[in-house]
Every structure is written in structure tokens, then in C-alpha cells.
Amino acid sequence: MAGIVFLKTSDRRRVVAFYQDALGMNPWLEQPDISILRHGNLLVGFVQADNYQHQDDGSLITVFMDDRADVDRLYGVLTERAEAPPQDNLRYQIYNFYARDPEGRRFEVQTFLHDLPSWDEPT
DSSP, X not given: OOOOEEEEESOHHHHHHHHHHHHOOEEEEEXXXXXXXXXXXXXXXXXXXXXXXXXXXXXXXXXXXXXXXXXXHHHHHXXXXXXXXXXXXXXXTEEEEEEEOTXXXXXXXXXXXXXXXXXXXXX
């Protein structure tokens, strides 16, 4: 099974450009009023919704990188949008930081500090 997370936006072009430029997400599929971006196994669709006003609903887009250097590199690009510098989170064994996109959505950039299961292993 595969899936896509869809989020509403009032300015699809600007938000899509941000996720492409800042996080390196790539276009996967364009449909009328919808842009679906991909980063590894993550698919996020942004749906144009005129007059949409983002409200924090507790959702969180997380991208995970290969290592600390990649997280630090993205922090350097996103410093102005970041809530704080990257740090170790021992509870979850990650190194991460949080930031906000142009419409105020919170997102996370992290790397795991432990081995991960193979994609081929059953869940």
C-alpha cells in the first residue's frame, strides 16, 4: 500500500516552490488545482483552495535525511524559518529541527540516530 497526504493551500505555486527549493522535493504529479511532490517515500499533495486560511491543526510534515550534515545543511538554508537550531532528541533517537512554511505550516527536518528497518521488511 502507498499513500499521499493532501494539504489545502491558498497559494499553491508559492508553497510548492518553497518545498521544492528549500527541502528538495520533486514534482511527482500535476492535476487540476493539485501539485503532488515527492521526497524519497514521502508524497505530499497541495490542493488549491481559494480563500483558505491555514490554521494549525497539529499536522506535521517530516522529511528525514541521511545524516546530521544534511540536517545542518538544510538548517543553514532555513535558519530564518526555523524555531531553533538542530538538536539531539534522545527520547526518539533523532537529530532534528522544526520550521514553518510560507503559510505557517510546521514541518520537521530530521535524521535517525539508530539503524532503520529495511523497506522490504514486513510491518
